[in-house]
Amino acid sequence: MKFSVMVNEGPYTHQASDTAYQFTRAALAAGHEVFRVFFYHDGVNNGTRMTTPPQDDRNIVDRWSELASEHELDLVVCVAAAQRRGIVDADEAKRNGKDGDNIAPGFRISGLGQLIEAGIQSDRLLVFGD
Amino acid sequence: MLHTVNKSPFESSSLRTCLALARAGSDILLIEDGVYGGLAGSAHSTMVEDALKSMKVYALGPDLKARGLAEDRLIPGVQVVGYDGFVDLASANDKVQSWL
Numbered sequence: 001m002k003f004s005v006m007v008n009e010g011p012y013t014h015q016a017s018d019t020a021y022q023f024t025r026a027a028l029a030a031g032h033e034v035f036r037v038f039f040y041h042d043g044v045n046n047g048t049r050m051t052t053p054p055q056d057d058r059n060i061v062d063r064w065s066e067l068a069s070e071h072e073l074d075l076v077v078c079v080a081a082a083q084r085r086g087i088v089d090a091d092e093a094k095r096n097g098k099d100g101d102n103i104a105p106g107f108r109i110s111g112l113g114q115l116i117e118a119g120i121q122s123d124r125l126l127v128f129g130d
Numbered sequence: 131m132l133h134t135v136n137k138s139p140f141e142s143s144s145l146r147t148c149l150a151l152a153r154a155g156s157d158i159l160l161i162e163d164g165v166y167g168g169l170a171g172s173a174h175s176t177m178v179e180d181a182l183k184s185m186k187v188y189a190l191g192p193d194l195k196a197r198g199l200a201e202d203r204l205i206p207g208v209q210v211v212g213y214d215g216f217v218d219l220a221s222a223n224d225k226v227q228s229w230l
Contacts, residue, residue, distance in 0.1 A: 001221050008230075015162045015193075016136070022192070023220075026213035032221070124220050126134075127228040 002033045004118035008129030010042035011060035012053070017046055020128035021063055028071050036074045036118040037064075039107075043129070044087050047077045049104035061104050068106030075107045076114045132157045132223035136230065138166040139174040144229040149177050154184035157219055159211070161190045165199060168208040175205055182207040190216060 005024055009016035024034055039046050051061040068075050077087060088096065089103040103109065119125045133152050139145040145160075145167045152158060158181065160168050167178060168189040178187060182205070191210045194201065201210050211219065220226050 003220070019136070019161060022213045023216055026217045027220075030214060030217050032217065124226055126220060126226050127230065129228070129230045130136075 001124065002035050002122045003027050004035045004122040004125045005037045006115065006118075006125060006127045006129075007037065007039045007043035007046060008041045008127065010045040011051065013042065014130050016128040016130055017043070017060050018058075020126075021060070021067070023126065023128070024073070025067060028067070028073075034071070034073060035122045036076055036114065038076050038078070038115045038118055040078045040081055040112075040115065041129070042081075042085070044077045044082045044085055047075065047082070047104050047107040048087055048102045050102045051104075065104050065106040073106065077103070077107055077109050078115070079109050079111055082109055132159060132219050132226045134159045134161055134226065134228045135164040135167060136162040136228070138163040139172075139177075140166060145174070146177060148227075148229045149181045149185075152181070152185060156185045157188065157223055158185055159188045159190065159216060159219055160193075160208075161216070162193055163197075165189045165193045165197065168194075168204045169199065170203060170205045178205050178208070188215070188219065 005020050007020045011017040088101045089109050090101045093101040133148050135145045135148050137144045187208045188211050191212050
């Protein structure tokens with residue numbers, strides 16, 4: 001079965017980022033395909049590599065990056081939500097005259113069309129948020 | 131259809147609204163703070179007991195454990211599943227509705 005996942009809540013807020021990650025991991029472990037994870041609203045904060053939690057806490061961002069690298073997961077951050085919250089890749093930084101980028105490995109910045117496509121292409125779309 | 135509820139019924143009306151609108155035969159999965167809705171003997175137990183007559187109600191085991199809630203405190207009939215069970219429920223139902 002083909003799943004897509006939408007994350008609307010930032011990391012370290014309530015629990016949505018954790019539940020979305022655990023669900024995605026379990027789906028992959030069961031042999032399902034995860035077509036895309038789409039990060040929207042405060043969920044885009046899952047995609048900054050500057051996140052530095054205390055050593056005894058889980059690193060939510062690294063966890064996504066590692067899962068993406070293991071399973072070639074498509075982690076997409078909404079561009080408009082990202083710009084508002086200062087999440088930029090090299091291209092966006094250049095385009096907007098910023099002095100650096102902060103997108104985490106495995107994430108890419110794109111538009112809402114990617115969410116619509118995920119909804120069309122997948123058998124199930126699960127929404128996690130607050 | 132699978133309905134997921136992630137808020138405690140003591141915090142939000144989402145479980146009440148979900149149970150009022152869900153059709154007979156639906157699966158209801160309580161996750162995150164939503165697992166408090168599965169507790170027996172609470173002010174909100176009755177609506178879940180009523181729902182169990184026509185639907186199946188599940189609670190996510192890791193979220194119960196994270197809150198120190200033993201399975202024997204659940205309303206009889208509420209079944210405990212792990213994340214693998216969550217994936218199975220999402221596969222078995224043709225749609226998933228998140229009550230946020």
